Amino acid sequence: MLSSIVLSNGIIQVTDKCKACDHCTSICPTHAIKGRLGEKHHIEVRKCINCGQCLINCPFGAINDVSMVDERIIKALKDPNKFVVVQEAPAVRVALGEEFGQAPGTNVKHKMYAALRKLGFDKVYDTEFTADLTITEEGTELIYRVFNALGVPGYEDFGPLPQFTSCCPAWVKYAEDKYPHVLPHISTAKSPQQMFGAISKTYLAEKLGVDPSSIYSVSVMPCTAKKYEC
Known part of the structure; x- marks a missing residue:
């Protein structure tokens, strides 16, 4: 070994x-x-x-890369008191099919959905939804930063221009380690993966009538840096 x-x-x-x-x-x-x-x-x-x-x-x-599919997820799927939700990123569904003999780039979204439901996940969601939320937050923040740059009263607490995305944890860690002076320019918005984790325990729990403490959130992401983000 x-x-x-x-x-x-x-x-x-x-x-x-x-x-x-x-x-x-x-x-x-x-x-x-x-x-x-x-x-x-x-x-x-x-x-x-x-x-x-x-x-x-x-x-x-x-x-x-280290597999994060461990006994914690399996235990949650078997626990009748847990409501297990999963998000899958767009890049995954056009890359996974190749591992099963499909042509490169084949969209296996529906196959993934069926497989995840069969594994026992109570709800399967698309990270595109929370990506839209992140873009909305980033867009609003950018407007406020522009107002701040123009000297509009009431927007002094918002950061400088230009504004950089916060979606990639590898990029954020790179900035933290190598270019800390860039950090004020990085958006304060959560990444789509983090955004889903937040709303799954709040908005989703309320909408589905589920106790937030019983929700177990899982991510299917296309890169190693997303594991670090968790």
Whole structure:
């Protein structure tokens, strides 16, 4: 069995597979991968932004992502007192089909929905819905930032221009670590994934007449950074 080192809740490096080819060091945008040519490499967790570029570019499969489908989800699905909801991101449904012999780019949205319902999820939602909410929040915030820049009274508490998106957790962590002066320019809106988590315990619970404490929210996301965001 290969020994492995868990680096974060999003990425794992299987060191026994590392051939020390040094390819990953040229891919990493934050220089988080350390090790010289011919030596086993490792990832500095503090510098890693969980973008997953090393994962998809390693020619030897030395880096794999950690599965977050664990006993907690299985336990929740089996618990009659839990109302388990799941959101699925648009990118997933046009990538998953290829793993099952479909042509690249085939939209398997309905197959995913049926599969998730069969697994026991009480409700299946599209992250596009909360993406619209995020855009609405970001758009409103941008207007307020413009008012602030123009000196309109009452908008002094809003940030400067330009405004950058907050949707990508890898980008936000990159800014936090490398360019902290950019942080005031990043939108205060939650990402679509976070937005869904918030409304599932509030608006959705009220609409469905379900106790918020019984709702268990699951995400099916297309990237490792989204695992870090959770």
